[in-house]
Amino acid sequence: MSTTFFNPPPPPTTVPELHQTHAHLIKTGLIHHPFTAGHLISAAVKLSLTYPHTIFTHLQNPNAFSYNTLIRGYATSPSPMTSLTLFKDMLVDDNVVPDNYTYTFVLKACGNVGCVGFGEQVYGHVVKTGLDGDLYICNTLVHFYAKNGEFGIARKVLDEMCVKDVVSWNAVLSVYCEMGMMEDARVFFGEMGVRNVESWNFMVSGYVKGGRVDEARRVFDEMGVKDVVSWNVMITGYARNGEFGEVFRLFEDMRKDEVVPDDYTFVNVLSCCASVSGLSQGEWIHAYIDKNGVEVGGFLATALVDMYSKCGCLEKALEVFRKTSRKDISIWNSMIAGLGLHGYGKRAIEIFYELIDDGIKPNEVTFVSVLSACSRSGLLDEGYKMFELMVHTYNIKPTIEHYGCMVDLLGRFGLLDEAEGLAKEVPFKEAQVVWESLLGACRSHNDVEMAERVTKKLLELDPQDSAGYVQLSNVHASEGRFNDATELRKKMRAQGVSKDPGCSMIEVNGVVHEFLAGEGMVL
DNA sequence: TTAGGGTTAG
Structure with a gap:
């Protein structure tokens, strides 16, 4: 006897797929089914917020899941206030009741809005609903107070929690570390009832952020279990400090420890290779990436292009650049900068126009790269043209770097008065x-x-x-x-x-x- | 669902 399961189609992961699914649901009328609509919104928030919000506003009967998903999306967006507006709508909507998820997300939004009063009002609702014992809600509340600088209240809530877990403690620790309050972090770390690898990582990262690499290293060395993030944080610390030898040593130790490096590791180490012209190290990493089937795109592709350019292998840089299918603005900038660096100003400008033809919008960095390329290659007219294009077509306000390139270019031609x-x-x-x-x-x-x-x-x-x-x-x-x-x-x-x-x-x-x-x- | 650390281009 065989059983047939209905396998729902995988959720859309790209914008065109999303549009297709949306259109399909409208055509079949399934969009009016709250469950289906909720899942569409859930898939959509991973790609954008305006699109799922539009879908949401057209729903006749949005369920709590749809509200929650959107509230969660906005909570960590640049406009967390929208989460609170949605929560208010939810309160007056007779067809839905906020649940434990809702309060978790709304409190998270309050933490990001930065207004303690809002959070306290929301918590009033939590108490009324009888959800004040919920671990997730309490953890978010602790984080909310800490994030708003109310460490005393955060600590009181934490101490009064009957059931707490490692997240409860980390909710406070992470804020101390994020804010660079390392003395408080150290004391708190000592008092923590439970710790996990993340707790240690917060500490290492806090010291790294404050430029205290030696202290970060001491904590790092004390760690029993290290994950890939622990190694990456420490590597970043040394890289920012210009201690490239230590970066390579750590990269080696990490592999001896059998921790699998990820994109962050590669980008960090490649960037160091670029800084010190460490071509063979860079090539080794590239080979490792290929051998292990790591997908080259985004930051990693940019880091490879940059490493090859700065090590003088323009052909290899171009090869990586051409092979990268979905190019973001950074990889274009890196390629333009690389060509410019080696005196190929004309080629840099060609790539610039290719970028425009591809429908990509150049940014501030693009123009620094292209203007610097013009300056190095002595392309006066092109430089003027690019400066004009930047200011008038792309409405980019010139920064000190842009002026620097232009003054340098004019100076080379002896146009000192200009x-x-x-x-x-x-x-x-x-x-x-x-x-x-x-x-x-x-x-x-x-x-x-x-x-x-x-x-x-x-x-x-x-x-x-x-x-x-x-x-x-x-x-x-x-x-x-x-x-x-x-x-x-x-x-x-x-x-x-x-x-x-x-x-x-x-x-x-x-x-x-x-x-x-x-x-x-x-x- | 909650804390969530770490990255590129000038």
Whole structure:
């Protein structure tokens, strides 16, 4: 005897699939079935919020599940207030009654709205409904108070809970760590009744966020069980700190520990390879990814393109770029930047137009990459055109980086007056880089008068700025005014201004060595 | 269902 089961179709996971399913449900009238509609909304919130909200508003009798799903969706969105509006609608809707799920999601929304009063009102309803003993609701309430800085109340609620689990404790710990309150976190961590790997991860992550890598490492080393996130957090800490050797060592240890690296791990380590020109490490990771059938897309594809570009393998970068089917804006930006970096300005511009043809909207970073490509390749007209396009077609307000590229480009062509005009437009106090770039151009074109003017401007912006002194003394030196140059260097020393040493890195037999100007091998 | 940590492009 055989039994036939009805297998419902898998839920839509892409927008076109969603539209198709929606259309099908309208055609068959199933959309009026609250259960079916609820599941459609549930699938839709994973893709967008406006679309399921529209479906919801057209429902004649939305059930609690549909309300809950939408409330949950908005709770963690940029507009958590909408969750509260939906909750109010739910209260006046005679056909539904808020349940334990509803309160969990609404309280979560309250935590994100940032108004303690709302949460307290909602909790009033919880008490009236008799749901105040629900573990999930209480856990969310604890998190709600902590998130709003009410640690005392959070702790009181926590202590008074008859039944609590590790989530209850983590609800407070996670906030201490997130907010960088590591002393409180440490004390609380010691008092915790139960801990799990996440508790430890919160601690490590809190220290990493505060730049306290050594303390993070101490906690990390004390951990009994480490998961992939533990390793990733620690790796991120070292990467942010520029301790790339430690990143590679940890990556190695992680594999010895038989923890399977994921996309986050690869992206982090690849990004370090890019920083230190560690091509062989990068290639090894790429091979590992291929061998293990890891899907290359999103951040990972971008990281690969970036690594190959920065290690000088443009062909490989292009290969990864071309092979990536769904390209987001980052991978385009990375490719454009890579081509620009190696002086292929024209190719960078071609890729830029390809991006436009693909219907993708360039962003701020795209224009930094493309303008920098123009600047490096000396493409003056194209640079002007791109700047115009950015401001007038794409309505992107130029940032300091965009101005920097333009001033650099104009400076290369000796169009110093135009460059100075643009530098003056820079509305930021951080305009320093732009003036530094202009000063470099003054030096190349031996415009002493402007160099002096620009130096003055630079020193107004930052009296400790070394670039101004160095460049001006170089201008004096190139003009043969060695006495002026020496005087300036003396003045610089007297004021305690130091010049960062030049630095370069090279990979030899898979080991990266770093050199500082005027010194021996460091790493 | 609740806490949920970790990533790219300039």
